[in-house]
Amino acid sequence: MKDVKGKVAFVTGAASGMGLGMARAFAEAGMKVMLADIEAGPLQRETDALKAKGYDVACVRLDVTKMPDMQAAAKKTVDTFGKVHVLSNNAGIGVFGKSETCNLKNWEWVVDVNLWGVVYGLQAFVPLILSHGEGGHVVSTSSMAGMVGLSGAGPYNATKFAVVGIMETMMAENRKTNLGISVLCPGAVATNISTSTRNRQDDYGGAAPPSSKERIADVLAQGLHPDIVGKQVLEAIIDNQPYIFTDPTMRKMIESRHRRLMAGYDWADKCKALAGQKQSGALPSNMMSE
Numbered sequence: 001m002k003d004v005k006g007k008v009a010f011v012t013g014a015a016s017g018m019g020l021g022m023a024r025a026f027a028e029a030g031m032k033v034m035l036a037d038i039e040a041g042p043l044q045r046e047t048d049a050l051k052a053k054g055y056d057v058a059c060v061r062l063d064v065t066k067m068p069d070m071q072a073a074a075k076k077t078v079d080t081f082g083k084v085h086v087l088s089n090n091a092g093i094g095v096f097g098k099s100e101t102c103n104l105k106n107w108e109w110v111v112d113v114n115l116w117g118v119v120y121g122l123q124a125f126v127p128l129i130l131s132h133g134e135g136g137h138v139v140s141t142s143s144m145a146g147m148v149g150l151s152g153a154g155p156y157n158a159t160k161f162a163v164v165g166i167m168e169t170m171m172a173e174n175r176k177t178n179l180g181i182s183v184l185c186p187g188a189v190a191t192n193i194s195t196s197t198r199n200r201q202d203d204y205g206g207a208a209p210p211s212s213k214e215r216i217a218d219v220l221a222q223g224l225h226p227d228i229v230g231k232q233v234l235e236a237i238i239d240n241q242p243y244i245f246t247d248p249t250m251r252k253m254i255e256s257r258h259r260r261l262m263a264g265y266d267w268a269d270k271c272k273a274l275a276g277q278k279q280s281g282a283l284p285s286n287m288m289s290e
């Protein structure tokens with residue numbers, strides 16, 4: 001999307017952190033923005049602050065784990081601004097723990113928010129974006145934890161790899177459409193994610209203070225300001241950039257993973273079970289992203 005002025009964006013998790021950074025950057029670029037979040041107080045406060053600066057913004061409270069909430073938010077966006085061009089599936093929570101021992105309610109919570117929240121966003125908004133023919137963009141927030149397995153974060157990693165998988169699939173499906181697709185993979189960003197349990201719904205155990213000061217909180221506090229990420233996402237939408245990495249010094253983590261993947265092929269080349277087998281070497285070309 002080269003020209004964003006006057007276009008309409010919908011952002012989840014917009015009351016805090018990177019979602020708020022995106023809402024600010026989009027509004028400053030002349031876009032109309034619907035801010036959406038589960039936390040009603042900060043949502044209203046941040047929306048009012050943007051309105052006070054003269055920006056054309058509105059807000060809707062939603063829980064991204066509820067499809068009816070997402071559908072109501074989509075309706076409110078179109079009723080308020082006429083149409084919608086940009087979807088940012090950004091709301092997310094952090095759950096730490098090993099896959100095999102993490103409390104199952106927390107496992108379900110992180111999957112419901114970080115994965116189902118994205119799926120519901122896509123189902124409610126992408127048909128609306130495609131319906132007007134003016135083009136648009138979808139960006140979903142994954143993480144470096146969607147690129148590389150991180151010790152002690154199995155459930156979170158599972159959801160963030162899933163988001164990368166969905167968005168890579170949509171890149172392949174939209175090679176010839178006017179719908180741009182991006183996946184945001186932030187490194188450390190100074191947001192409120194280390195207090196995610198403030199928003200835990202009753203179905204998953206209810207709100208609670210962070211159980212202990214996570215080591216990650218100190219690292220994140222040193223991270224980028226979320227407004228920088230908001231500006232970066234805007235630039236990526238304009239440039240139609242598929243992968244948005246916020247910390248170029250983390251490139252070596254991905255290079256190292258790729259070396260481990262290639263070592264898997266090196267092993268397969270000499271694996272006794274495969275010796276002499278004839279294989280296709282490809283998938284159907286229309287299923288590939290390049």
Ligand SMILES: NC(=O)c1ccc[n+]([C@@H]2O[C@H](COP(=O)([O-])OP(=O)(O)OC[C@H]3O[C@@H](n4cnc5c(N)ncnc54)[C@H](O)[C@@H]3O)[C@@H](O)[C@H]2O)c1
Binds near residue numbers: 012094188
């Ligand atoms: N902060 C980092 O370093 C970092 C790194 C990689 C990825 N991320 C991802 O960035 C995204 C944004 O998180 P952040 O770091 O800005 O944290 P944040 O806590 O500051 O913001 C997240 C927002 O999501 C909202 N939210 C939580 N559950 C919700 C629900 N069920 N429905 C609607 N809104 C809900 C919260 O109220 C909050 O406003 C998340 O997807 C997170 O996983 C963060």
